[in-house]
Amino acid sequence: MIEIKGAGKRFGDFTALHGLDWNIAEGEWWGIIGPNGSGKSTLMRLLSGVERMSMGEINLCGRSIASYGRKELSRMMGVLQQEGIAPVHYPVREVLEMGRYPYLDWLGHDSRADVDSFIDGIMDKLKLHELAERPLDELSGGQRQRVALGQVMAQEPQILLLDEPTTFLDIHYQQQFMELVAKWRKETGITVIAVLHDLNLAALYCDKLLVLHDGKAVGMGTPGEMLTEERIRSVYEVEPVVVAHPGSGVPQVLLSSRDQTN
Numbered sequence: 001m002i003e004i005k006g007a008g009k010r011f012g013d014f015t016a017l018h019g020l021d022w023n024i025a026e027g028e029w030w031g032i033i034g035p036n037g038s039g040k041s042t043l044m045r046l047l048s049g050v051e052r053m054s055m056g057e058i059n060l061c062g063r064s065i066a067s068y069g070r071k072e073l074s075r076m077m078g079v080l081q082q083e084g085i086a087p088v089h090y091p092v093r094e095v096l097e098m099g100r101y102p103y104l105d106w107l108g109h110d111s112r113a114d115v116d117s118f119i120d121g122i123m124d125k126l127k128l129h130e131l132a133e134r135p136l137d138e139l140s141g142g143q144r145q146r147v148a149l150g151q152v153m154a155q156e157p158q159i160l161l162l163d164e165p166t167t168f169l170d171i172h173y174q175q176q177f178m179e180l181v182a183k184w185r186k187e188t189g190i191t192v193i194a195v196l197h198d199l200n201l202a203a204l205y206c207d208k209l210l211v212l213h214d215g216k217a218v219g220m221g222t223p224g225e226m227l228t229e230e231r232i233r234s235v236y237e238v239e240p241v242v243v244a245h246p247g248s249g250v251p252q253v254l255l256s257s258r259d260q261t262n
């Protein structure tokens with residue numbers, strides 16, 4: 001579905017992302033992990049087409065990303081940032097309807113005849129009905145992130161890019177957000193690529209992880225293959241303990257305080 005061949009990015013003399021080769025199959029959920037400044041957001045900006053590559057190419061469904069028009073790319077790909085959407089003074093339902101922009105013709109008609117019931121269905125799934133008339137700028141960060149997910153669902157993309165989507169959420173909303181994405185993927189087969197700082201969430205939800213360090217890919221594989229103590233120690237410069245989750249067996253990363261390790 002996405003084929004990345006030698007794609008990289010330079011800013012002047014500095015290489016933020018060295019030529020990366022990476023293939024993403026339809027329906028996979030990939031996590032991108034790595035320390036601050038390792039090139040994760042740069043890679044996401046290349047994937048979403050907002051930043052031009054300095055080298056290499058990215059193909060979506062067999063075609064260069066550069067050949068997609070803006071609306072066509074928005075029908076193919078939805079992007080959700082860390083802070084969701086700007087806290088504008090629009091009611092929640094209208095914010096969801098804005099996600100339909102790539103499907104409007106020049107007269108503003110939606111290509112879906114059933115758009116109202118389609119938006120209702122998303123409001124149901126995300127339990128947004130009680131917030132429908134509330135303006136976005138009066139909602140909490142967690143509620144706003146749910147609305148942002150609703151807007152990107154209304155967009156009906158085939159690929160979902162998430163850039164640190166849970167950073168500002170408490171553990172309740174973190175889990176709720178990841179479960180909603182997991183359910184959406186199960187229902188539609190959408191391909192998901194998520195930058196995640198939380199290695200334990202990444203292990204719980206992603207099929208595969210790409211590990212970046214200093215702008216280079218230093219590993220690609222399942223969470224079990226990637227989240228080893230040795231790799232985490234060398235990439236993050238911490239002393240981790242990796243244990244198997246008692247329920248699912250996926251790796252979970254523990255840190256120790258200095259006092260405990262002495």
Ligand SMILES: Nc1ncnc2c1ncn2[C@@H]1O[C@H](COP(=O)(O)OP(=O)(O)OP(=O)(O)O)[C@@H](O)[C@H]1O
Nearest residue numbers: 011014015016034035036037038039040041042043
């Ligand atoms: N527009 C730019 N001009 C110059 N350097 C940049 C620019 N954007 C990013 N960089 C540099 O590229 C490197 C990678 O940045 P990037 O934002 O991709 O890292 P990241 O892994 O997403 O970091 P974080 O986890 O802190 O968000 C950093 O050293 C950053 O300073």
